[in-house]
Amino acid sequence: MQNGFPPSPGSRELKVGVVGCGVMGRGIVQIAALAGATVYLVDSREGASQAAREELRATFAKLVEKGKLDAAAAADAGERLVACKGLDELAPCHVVVEAIVEDLEAKKSLFGTLEGIVGSEAILASNTSSLSVTAIAAGLQHPDRVAGFHFFNPVPLMKIVEVIGGFLTRPEITEYMLALGRQWGHTAVLAKDTPGFIVNHAGRGYGTEGLRLLAEGICSVPALDAILRDTAGFRLGPCELLDLTGLDVSHPVMESIYRQYYEEPRFRPQVLTRQMLTAGALGRKVGRGFYRYGADGKKEAVAEPAQATLLPSSVWLSQERPELAERIAVLVSAAGVQLESSALPSDHALCIVTPLGEDATTCCVREGLDASRTVAVESLLDLSRRRVVMTNPATSAETVAMACGLLGAAGVPVSVIRDSAGLVTQRVVAHIVNIACEIAQQQIADPQDIDRAVVLGLGYPVGPLAWGDQLGAMTVLAILKNLEQQTGDTRYRPSPWLQRRAMLGLSLHHKEI
Template structure:
């Protein structure tokens, strides 16, 4: 049923309904790709204003030498505003980008079907609604699919093509072709809550919030570790402030409810009181951080204690960073002891275990024990975890020692998996379940998360870098300690860890 792909610029006539931020971006993307684009908005002034904003953006690209002036003239001829929905009657493809309201979208699609030809493809840019529910308002639901772009559309070079239950495969092929023809990566996703990118991104938010709930660390400490230690562009609380907690809270709740209250997506009880108080983030001047004149006010960080003139340290011989820790001890003129009983400070590096359990397992005095995360690169940021009874003098001495070469240190409370281990294991576990359920192909999953979420690596590739066995160890450690089913490991991880194969390994064909 899909459209034949004609060659040459302006091969298709694409309609865009909605001239807001997303609609404008979609108009710009396809007009620049050589298609004729018609834009309609129910608000009389919105369409012309939206198109003017697109042309203004393109004019700035011309001024910067990133777009030829002749190309802009061509785009001006191809892109136009419509004064009525009926002006879209001749379109080959129509992409809806209106308010995220199921009744509004269903009503719009029913109206469009009365106008367009039977061959016209209808696509919704919904980010959280079930595409099949929108399509159910149509006489021909087989021609309806999701086409979810990310803001800003021209720069976020990925789009989700969502196949609803009744969507004809040729429609998916058509949408994939026009997206890739515009220079974006098209990932095909089944019609599940959150689709692919929003689904895969739940782990960063939910586990970050859970860590703060447990008083393991503050929001800024979580952000510091994930941004500086693991290479995220922003930590979860920075991101929540940027997107707006009012918006993000609805998405978190929606995905949790649509997945039948799946514990992996359980929203945090910290969020509703903050939403009620209007602490949305940047747009209200305060969220998890405060903002003045649009700039974040940096919270105070813990000061670095003075290094004791005399200090004796024992390092667990199995510590992955043993040599680096031993070098710190030497350079600080401290004494390294071969027996823990002779040391004032004992350093361990557990995976999937809290500091208290590691101390008990190794027969150490918990009051003298401090754990350091072996997952984050030692030269970028160090996370130092205390047992329940770590003495303040031990805490300060260990902090001073770990910071003695200028690398920043984050001090946190006891927690199975520190911060980085917990968040990465949760992200990998959710991604593995996406692959297990065939919501998307592994290749599409990895590409969409890298581009759509800006993660340093695709989640399954990241799991491989740490090791499937370690990811499983972290998840199982959380399960044992908390009894919370949110941490139950995906069979995708458990089987590949048992076989010693990559998490990127697809299921055998049947």
């Protein structure tokens, strides 16, 4: 910065303005003050900035009581909070972060006003989650000093911030904001100014693919959530997550990113959430969404279907994918059921196929099996917490009961789904990995930063690119190619980043020179 202005991110001379004293704004104020900055609070609501100042001081006191903050540090941070009555009082600030309503014209108007108040070298940062930083900066006298500074709620606990440079933003501005984010105790990642940036872009795969499965009638809402929690390790199923966020927030984001990407099929929303939004079934905040909630906000319990106990006399396993068949063979042996070793099944055997990106019908027909005695089993991911049986249209009820009895013999719950290319977990995880690969392909963010941002911002069990490496890039590629072929839907077309690294045997984190 010219003449050393603003001060270094760690300087106690740094003055930061935060406009908007809602939950996000207060969170940003908290981490900035605790890092040593003097923070000026402004809100359009009368008395809101003073109330936020007192609330934050109370928060610091509670942290001291819990042993998470030194009393002297709490007192110092409290003294560094300045409640302002208007924007004019932000004149001394070196950095101003806006955390107001997610409305483009409101943000443009605010920054236009601030340009006439703050110094020429002051940085204007937007906490926008979905709006274009370039669009926010457009029309300003100095658009080159505007950057995105996107935190996640709750700010003090979600240790990730996306720094976004607009088309005209100077590199030194984003470099400063990256350093500032790190100084405030967060992992700071750099992203291009593209719809959804990193986290909201990468997160499209989980919810939209889950909703697509529901639209196809593959399984129930509770089954979808349980399968993805237990076999893939997500903290919440997609429907639980949408209920928590609220469809008034999440559905517009889905539609916005879809439209901003000129109707890219990978991000296609589904009719269901638009209908629910119209009906006011927003989720937990109103007591009804995909689930119902009590007055205490707790989800009403959903009972698991009764577990079948019928065992087959013998099991025949497809050997088209020996590595997957072996995982099922272990479960068959543990249940004490005979495993047939012949090339073709006997007339009474339960037939199990283990597809990758295909449906049970395709596997059954290709191998010439009796469809009434054939099921597919998800065998790619975790089998310890839940097993998934996929029927085909001809599967008999007795076959389903035997498959459930076999796979649930050790007391592990079993979910039954209808025929689907890619089952549930395969297609959701492959879709997530593919979108992350495309983010890397478009150079929106560094591959390592993509994984860091997704793990910290979305709470996924592992970063999507690392997940692809764990499963094997060729395996993910096979799932996607089969999905695209079977469905005819270009949403599953593999990213060039994935295809090339799979063919060359490279990690999905590998960058070209």
